[in-house]
Amino acid sequence: MTSATPPGAHLPEHGDFLWRNPEPKKSYDVVIVGGGGHGLATAHYLAKNHGITNVAVLEKGWLAGGNMARNTTLIRSNYLWDESTAIYEHSLKLWEGLEDDLGYPILFSQRGVLNLAHTEQDVRDSVRRVEANKLNGVDAEWLTPDEVAKICPIVNISDDIRYPVQGATYQPRAGIAKHDWVAWGFARKADEAGIDLIQDCEVTGFTTDGDTVTGVRTTRGDIACGTVALCAAGHTSVLLDMLGVAAPLSSHPLQALVSELLEPVHPTIVMSNQVHVYVSQAHKGELVMGAGVDSYNGYGQRGAFHIIERQMAAAVELFPVFARAHLLRTWAGIVDTTPDASPIVGHTPYQNVYVNSGWGTGGFKATPGIGWCLADTVANGRPHEYVAPFALDRFVTGALVDEHGAAAVAH
Amino acid sequence: MQLIECPWCGPREETEFHYGGQAHIAYPETPSELSDTEWAQYIFFRANPKGPFAERWSHSGGCRQWFNAVRDTRTYTFLATYRSGEPQPEVQS
Ligand SMILES: Cc1cc2nc3c(=O)[nH]c(=O)nc-3n(C[C@H](O)[C@H](O)[C@H](O)COP(=O)(O)OP(=O)(O)OC[C@H]3O[C@@H](n4cnc5c(N)ncnc54)[C@H](O)[C@@H]3O)c2cc1C
Ligand SMILES: [Zn+2]
Numbered sequence: 067m068t069s070a071t072p073p074g075a076h077l078p079e080h081g082d083f084l085w086r087n088p089e090p091k092k093s094y095d096v097v098i099v100g101g102g103g104h105g106l107a108t109a110h111y112l113a114k115n116h117g118i119t120n121v122a123v124l125e126k127g128w129l130a131g132g133n134m135a136r137n138t139t140l141i142r143s144n145y146l147w148d149e150s151t152a153i154y155e156h157s158l159k160l161w162e163g164l165e166d167d168l169g170y171p172i173l174f175s176q177r178g179v180l181n182l183a184h185t186e187q188d189v190r191d192s193v194r195r196v197e198a199n200k201l202n203g204v205d206a207e208w209l210t211p212d213e214v215a216k217i218c219p220i221v222n223i224s225d226d227i228r229y230p231v232q233g234a235t236y237q238p239r240a241g242i243a244k245h246d247w248v249a250w251g252f253a254r255k256a257d258e259a260g261i262d263l264i265q266d267c268e269v270t271g272f273t274t275d276g277d278t279v280t281g282v283r284t285t286r287g288d289i290a291c292g293t294v295a296l297c298a299a300g301h302t303s304v305l306l307d308m309l310g311v312a313a314p315l316s317s318h319p320l321q322a323l324v325s326e327l328l329e330p331v332h333p334t335i336v337m338s339n340q341v342h343v344y345v346s347q348a349h350k351g352e353l354v355m356g357a358g359v360d361s362y363n364g365y366g367q368r369g370a371f372h373i374i375e376r377q378m379a380a381a382v383e384l385f386p387v388f389a390r391a392h393l394l395r396t397w398a399g400i401v402d403t404t405p406d407a408s409p410i411v412g413h414t415p416y417q418n419v420y421v422n423s424g425w426g427t428g429g430f431k432a433t434p435g436i437g438w439c440l441a442d443t444v445a446n447g448r449p450h451e452y453v454a455p456f457a458l459d460r461f462v463t464g465a466l467v468d469e470h471g472a473a474a475v476a477h
Numbered sequence: 478m479q480l481i482e483c484p485w486c487g488p489r490e491e492t493e494f495h496y497g498g499q500a501h502i503a504y505p506e507t508p509s510e511l512s513d514t515e516w517a518q519y520i521f522f523r524a525n526p527k528g529p530f531a532e533r534w535s536h537s538g539g540c541r542q543w544f545n546a547v548r549d550t551r552t553y554t555f556l557a558t559y560r561s562g563e564p565q566p567e568v569q570s
Contacts (some may be wrong), residue, residue: 101567315519316498317550361496363550365527372492374478405521462517 077349078245083252085257093290094122096444097282099305100271101195102134102432103124103245104422106252106263107437109426110168113259116445119262124284126268130249131220133299134430136367136399137363138322138356140335140346141431142179142240143204149455149467153260154187156452157435158239163174164434165196165284165477171350172243177334179240181455184229184340192235199237207236218334220387227383228342231240240335240347246432246436271308279309279416285388293444294419300365300400302423311414313423314461315402316456318359319369320427323396325350331387334400341380351392355381359401359427369398406466411436412443413452420444421458478552484544484560497533500545501524523545524545527551529557531565 096112097104101123112118127129141161143154165172183192199206210221214234223231253263264286271283272294283288298305299316315330328351337344342357357377360369374396382389404410404424409432411422422440425432439450449457455467480488505511505519516542522529532549535543546558556568 299525304527307526312518312522314523315526316525362553363498363525363530363532363547364549364553366553370478370491392481402525461521462513464513 071205077173078247078396078432080250081170081254085263088262088264090122090267090284090286091122091262092290093281094118094262095292096295097121097289097291097293098123098295098306099127099282100132100297100301101253101263101265101297102132102297102299103130103249103433104299104425104436104440105253105295106130106249106256107433108295108297108422109256109261109263109437110252110259111441112439112444113256113261114167114356115147115441118441119260121128121256122289123256123261124269124282125263125265128265129253129263130246133399133401134245134249136303136322137428137430138344138395139242139352140179140240140337140344141243142237142335143431144179144181144195144199144206144235144240145469146198146236147469148202150469151199151204152471153435153439153452154431155202155204156438157432158419159436160237160438161220161243162428163242163469164251165247168251170254172248174241174243175349176239176241177346178217178236179335180209180218180221180234180236180467182214182234182336182338182340183232183234184338188340189232192233201383205237205239207238209234209236218332218336220331220385221336222384222386228434231384242335242348244349245256245430246287252437257399269275269305274309274416277415277417279419283348292418294416295440295444296419296421296423297440299423299429301424302402302421306414306421308421309414309416311416313410313421314405315410315424316363317365317400317402318362319364319366320356320359320399320401321352321369321373321396322356322373323392324348324352324354324394325388326394328353328391331340331365332385335450336384338380338384341384343377343380343384345381352394353388359403360398364401367398367400401429403427405461407470408466409436409456410448410458411440412457414458479555481534482558483539483542484558485540487535487538489539493536493538495535495537497535498532508527513517520551529568531554538549544561
């Protein structure tokens with residue numbers, strides 16, 4: 067290997083053995099619906115932190131083949147509100163030790179994130195967020211355009227573009243991780259602890275007794291259970307509808323794309339709310355780009371091409387060197403969004419059913435954090451303090467955690 | 478991108494349209510009598526079906542009229558479009 071080899075080009079080999087493929091048992095203490103990152107992390111921490119291992123993770127497709135396999139893997143905790151910071155920063159701290167915890171490479175790369183400001187109001191909001199982050203013990207800085215260019219020299223900071231860069235917030239501890247490795251690391255650990263990961267097993271209904279769920283109906287038979295944790299991301303409404311529970315979720319396609327492999331040109335993560343594109347360079351060298359959701363509700367795992375066209379126009383203006391890059395692949399996942407752009411986690415009207423949903427476009431970064439908190443919630447039968455603000459009843463009480471525009475690209 | 482049938486203008490490019498969410502959500506008749514739960518239902522809670530969904534669209538880049546559509550959220554196919562105030566048509570899904 068020469069020194070010209072891009073960093074991270076050599077992905078580690080997977081272990082010979084990842085997990086068993088067991089037949090479902092007749093009953094479990096805990097059934098987790100959805101084998102994405104959140105479901106697998108919850109399973110891992112149930113075993114590790116609470117010694118609860120009579121657990122099944124039921125996945126209708128293949129393990130972590132939903133949003134977990136489709137997301138752009140940005141990890142940061144520079145949210146505005148205290149409630150959001152608490153859970154995302156808890157998660158970021160777990161990311162920082164996750165490779166050791168899982169005993170598996172996850173290629174967590176803390177290369178920092180720049181959130182660009184393009185208007186006077188952007189600048190004010192960004193500076194406010196930096197101060198809020200600092201008060202919450204989150205690393206954050208405000209950078210001038212010249213300082214932005216020092217960190218990421220290919221950002222166009224000239225002032226003759228439509229939305230000139232007026233500065234950026236910077237969180238150095240933000241980063242990316244290799245999503246598949248993360249999922250497989252959690253899966254391996256959960257399996258090792260004796261938890262059954264059951265693929266090709268769709269939950270199609272529930273059996274209930276008053277306000278208690280007694281079991282799940284699946285494409286592989288009925289399974290009795292003590293507690294149910296819903297970790298089905300974009301499909302939560304479909305499951306809640308089966309229970310007759312309403313939640314203010316709407317599912318949308320969210321698209322992403324990658325370029326061909328390139329030399330290292332993009333050392334950090336750059337996000338822009340205003341022109342609406344975000345970019346990082348993957349370990350192997352692809353430019354990974356995303357934007358906001360397609361506007362309409364959808365479950366189709368594809369989106370409209372004009373969304374990509376707009377996003378590319380913004381990308382090329384911000385990064386003129388991208389103009390000659392070839393687009394390799396586009397895809398979409400189905401994300402569940404809420405009216406206040408924050409997740410819905412916690413109790414449902416069924417006393418033994420917990421919901422974990424509404425992470426929208428930003429739930430990958432929460433993977434270890436929510437797994438930890440949901441496991442604690444299930445084990446103790448009450449919401450962990452970090453998820454308590456995200457209860458379903460906030461839409462009635464008005465105690466919303468409105469993160470729209472506060473920290474992220476679109477939700 | 479697909480063609481969407483505006484009930485006034487006929488088929489036009491998807492890029493001319495804007496999405497408006499679930500259709501047929503009526504403003505409460507007696508707003509002062511609503512409980513917090515009922516207000517929350519009216520403001521925040523929307524159906525999110527996997528299948529046919531009655532929703533609002535605006536032909537913002539054309540005649541600028543709002544209209545309703547039934548669209549399948551699995552395939553994104555428009556099964557019907559109709560003018561506001563007209564009843565939701567029966568569709569084959
Ligand atoms: C294009 C894209 C880019 C994104 N970028 C980022 C990013 O950069 N940073 C970030 O933090 N977040 C990002 N996200 C969001 C993030 O991916 C999600 O918030 C997060 O993955 C959701 O949790 P999950 O991993 O458990 O979901 P998923 O991986 O979708 O897991 C849910 C699982 O439930 C299964 N399921 C559904 N219904 C049933 C059923 N009835 N029975 C059994 N199983 C069922 C599904 O098959 C699926 O595998 C992005 C998402 C997309 C689509
Ligand atoms: Zn028209």
